[in-house]
Amino acid sequence: MTVMEFEKGPNRYFKNDDAGKLIGEVTFEQINDDSVIVIEHTFVNPAYRHQGMAAQLVQKVIDQARAENKLINPVCSYAKSMFIKTPELKDLWYKHN
Known part of the structure; x- marks a missing residue:
C-alpha cells in the first residue's frame, strides 16, 4: 500500500487530485x-x-x-468496522451509554 499525503482542514483530513477535485476525506467533530x-x-x-x-x-x-x-466515537460505518476489526484500537473507542 502506498502511503498517501493528506491536507488537514477544519475538522477533516482530505486529498484533492491535481485539478483540485476532492478524491478522499474523513470528517469529524469534537465533543465533550x-x-x-x-x-x-x-x-x-x-x-x-x-x-x-x-x-x-x-x-x-x-x-x-x-x-x-482523546477518545474516538466512530459513527461512520467504515471507521466503526475498522475499530471492530482492530483490537489495538480498543483503548481509544469511546462508547457512551
Missing part, C-alpha cells in the same frame, strides 16, 4: 469539551477506491487522537 473525536464520514471517490485511502484517512484521526490523548 473536545475530549472525544466523533468520526462522522469517510469518502473516497470510486476511481480511487481499493488503494487503502480510507484506512489511511481514518488513521490520521487515530494518530491525532493518540497525540492529543
